[in-house]
Amino acid sequence: MKRSVLFDTETTGLEPTKGDRVIEIAALELLGDLPTGKAFHVLIDPERDIPEEASRVHGFTRSDLEGKPKFAAIADDFLEFIGDDELIAHNASFDFGFINAEMERAGRPPLDPSRKVDTLELARERFPGMPNSLDALCRRYGIDLSERTTHNALLDCKLLADVYVELMGGRQHGLGLGGEDGNDSPVARYTGPGPGTRTPVLIQPSAETLAAHAAFVGKLSDPVWTAGEKTDA
Structure with missing residues (x-):
């Protein structure tokens, strides 16, 4: 860094x-x-x-x-x-x-x-x-x-x-929303100033957090981000 x-x-x-x-x-x-x-x-x-x-x-x-x-x-x-x-x-x-x-x-x-x-x-x-x-x-x-x-x-x-x-853009000026390999999980927070000098800090949600999120989504009526998970009966 x-x-x-x-x-x-x-x-x-x-x-x-x-x-x-x-x-x-x-x-x-x-x-x-x-x-x-x-x-x-x-x-x-x-x-x-x-x-x-x-x-x-x-x-x-x-x-x-x-x-x-x-x-x-x-x-x-x-x-x-x-x-x-x-x-x-x-x-x-x-x-x-x-x-x-x-x-x-x-x-x-x-x-x-x-x-x-x-x-x-x-x-x-x-x-x-x-x-x-x-x-x-x-x-x-x-x-x-x-x-x-x-x-x-x-x-x-x-x-x-x-x-x-x-x-320089604030304390989250290097925020990244993808993993180190560019995938969307886990989230990586970049703390350096630019490409080639940034160190990823991987943030993985806990099982408790994922369960709470799933419970919240389950209460929603036809949430669009779960549409791809549905299958025909």
């Missing part, structure tokens, strides 16, 4: 090329586009001040990050968690730009842009001309935003994971 990693960053500002730094990274593992519960989360000492306007966005001050590890100290752990899999982010170019600036400072290779999956671009394709911020998408899909009082990377990842599932 396809593995991907959804991630988010919080920073001291908007310009990695002008000295702004990463202060928080959160990442969630997805299998078949659904979270597995495995996560990576770290607060980082940016080795510089945090402007007041940035603190108003994410809630972190310089004192909150004193004593936290520097990026170079956590770079290998982050790279190990993300592996070689697709990297999903909302406005992914922003996060890639900051991570790659940090990677360069730490003497690590940059993230390959071909791994990038941008949920903002996906949302713009599905909802052209509409607001497609994370907040807007959560409201559109009925996802609870009550805990999002500031931009916390870990919470934003969890919200984005729910949004991503919806953008």
Whole structure:
């Protein structure tokens, strides 16, 4: 089943090329586009001040990050968690730009842009001309935003994971109504994103369920789906 990693960053500002730094990274593992519960989360000492306007966005001050590890100290752990899999982010170019600036400072290779999956671009394709911020998408899909009082990377990842599932067609986007061999029994629920990568989960009704169904059908007047079972007397 396809593995991907959804991630988010919080920073001291908007310009990695002008000295702004990463202060928080959160990442969630997805299998078949659904979270597995495995996560990576770290607060980082940016080795510089945090402007007041940035603190108003994410809630972190310089004192909150004193004593936290520097990026170079956590770079290998982050790279190990993300592996070689697709990297999903909302406005992914922003996060890639900051991570790659940090990677360069730490003497690590940059993230390959071909791994990038941008949920903002996906949302713009599905909802052209509409607001497609994370907040807007959560409201559109009925996802609870009550805990999002500031931009916390870990919470934003969890919200984005729910949004991503919806953008990809919902939690049953790979639903199949046939068996693994294409027959109509037993039902197979496909949990992967596409042909060749989907793992069938076979669902076989119990004897009790089949008996209850037969009893219900027996009470119907000439049900059409049993017509083929009738024989002439």
